[in-house]
Amino acid sequence: MSGHRFLSLAEDGAIASTEDVGIDLPSRPQTPSVMDSPRTAEKTSLTLQVPYSDSPSQRGPEGGIMSRWKKCQVPSATWTPRHTLYVAVLGGLAPMLVCFGVNFGVAVAIFKANPPPSLWQFPIPLAGNYAAIILVQTIINFSLFGSTSTFDILNGVCPSLLPSYLFIEMDPDTWLGWLLQPPEILFPPIEDKGKSALKRFVDTMKRTGAWIILQFIPFWPLFTGISYALYGIDGYNSYPQPQFIAALLGGLLALFTCPCWTVISMINMGKRIEEEAAEHLFRADSAGGLFSTVQIQDHIPTPSGYL
Numbered sequence: 001m002s003g004h005r006f007l008s009l010a011e012d013g014a015i016a017s018t019e020d021v022g023i024d025l026p027s028r029p030q031t032p033s034v035m036d037s038p039r040t041a042e043k044t045s046l047t048l049q050v051p052y053s054d055s056p057s058q059r060g061p062e063g064g065i066m067s068r069w070k071k072c073q074v075p076s077a078t079w080t081p082r083h084t085l086y087v088a089v090l091g092g093l094a095p096m097l098v099c100f101g102v103n104f105g106v107a108v109a110i111f112k113a114n115p116p117p118s119l120w121q122f123p124i125p126l127a128g129n130y131a132a133i134i135l136v137q138t139i140i141n142f143s144l145f146g147s148t149s150t151f152d153i154l155n156g157v158c159p160s161l162l163p164s165y166l167f168i169e170m171d172p173d174t175w176l177g178w179l180l181q182p183p184e185i186l187f188p189p190i191e192d193k194g195k196s197a198l199k200r201f202v203d204t205m206k207r208t209g210a211w212i213i214l215q216f217i218p219f220w221p222l223f224t225g226i227s228y229a230l231y232g233i234d235g236y237n238s239y240p241q242p243q244f245i246a247a248l249l250g251g252l253l254a255l256f257t258c259p260c261w262t263v264i265s266m267i268n269m270g271k272r273i274e275e276e277a278a279e280h281l282f283r284a285d286s287a288g289g290l291f292s293t294v295q296i297q298d299h300i301p302t303p304s305g306y307l
Helices: 081-112 126-154 175-179 197-231 241-279
Strands: 002-010 015-024 045-051
Touching: 081 126, 081 241, 126 197, 126 241, 175 197, 197 241
Parallel strands: none
Antiparallel strands: 002 015, 002 045
16 A cells, blocks of 8 residues: 655644655554654644555554444545435435325325315315424434435445535534534434433434424425415315325425435544544653644544554
8 A cells, every 4th residue: 555644733733734645655554753843933843644544454443433334435535426426316316206205105195085175274284284294204304314324324335524525614512513413323423422322312303303493494384385376275186286295395305405414424424433533643742741632634534553
């Protein structure tokens, strides 16, 4: 294998520069070398020469994701055609078709054998059916497709993405960063790896509730208004009008949200793999505690087996 990544690290642990250089490695990996003294200036830097290997024996810290999931690929720093294909087909088209078909079938069972429904009149108003579709489908899709995409990443179907790819900081301490987290069914959050299963389930439901509100605000008024404009309050038949409207709503919901949740899972998994590698990369406190664990961004994760 060949290739070094040179990381220039400032005193505060931030990366000053990075450079990839193709070079033949010696048969035995070298220990990171300190090229500049950390005491020569108030803001000096280190240069670490850290080789990376994707061999089965050197796939990150023992017990980490890359070592436990042998097919999991190295996180990608760029968007690739494989990401496009995965998000378009498995993250968008497949959920849309599934939701279209399921909602059509459920609407057939609800409306076809009964008198024509009304937009507002009970027992089964169409407007209420639209709200139920948004509620139930979001709960199922967020948990199911968010976890499915994570499972596919772990099994090498598609590589994850480094966090720097997203222009928004996914900080869970902010409202937006909290929202842009995947379901916690397969893994606890990076910031709280000892989180209990009950708390993970509760937080996943809270996040699902936020997504329900965000989808309800545009989609429910839109479909209720379109239904009223086309058929009024009572101008429906038992088949196929209610069925096609319900199927269209379910399909559009999946098409707009599932690709988003897929990308969130890709970036979160890339961040998880990256931080696992960074935590095991380098710890130097012999020089008066100048450095602790080096935090690395915008790089290919480096297994601790070389250090």
